[in-house]
Amino acid sequence: MIQEKIIILKENKVIDQETFEYAQEALMFLINRNIVENEEEADVFITHLAMATARQNTDEMIDGIDEIIKQEIENDEKYEEAIEIWKELKVIAPTTFSQDEDGYFHLHLVTLLRN
Secondary structure: OOOHHHHHHHHHOOOOOOHHHHHHHHHHHHHOOOOOOHHHHHHHHHHHHEEEEEEHHHHHHHHHHHHHHHHHHHOOHHHHHHHHHHHHHHHOOOOOOOOHHHHHHHHHHHHHHHH
C-alpha cells in the first residue's frame, strides 16, 4: 500500500523524483535497521516524510507539534533512539527540514520504535 501511495503522489506531481527516491531509501533504511518488519508498518511515517519533503521545497509551513505531546515523546524511553535515527535519515535527505517538521518525525519514530 505504501508503494502505491508514493507512486500516486509522484504521478500526480505532488512529490518529485528526488523525493520519491528519498522515501524509498528511507523505507529501506527502516527495514534494514529492523525498525519495521515490513513496508506497511512504515506507511504513516513514509507518507509524512514524502509530504514534508515536498513542503520544504515549496516553503509551505506547518504548525509545530502540540507542547503536551512534545513533552510526552521527549519523556519516552525510545526518544533518544528516535533522535539518532532521524539524524541519520536527515543526512540523506534532499532538503533540510524545519524544527516543526522534526517534532512530527520524532513522534512518528518513537511510535514505530514502541511497536
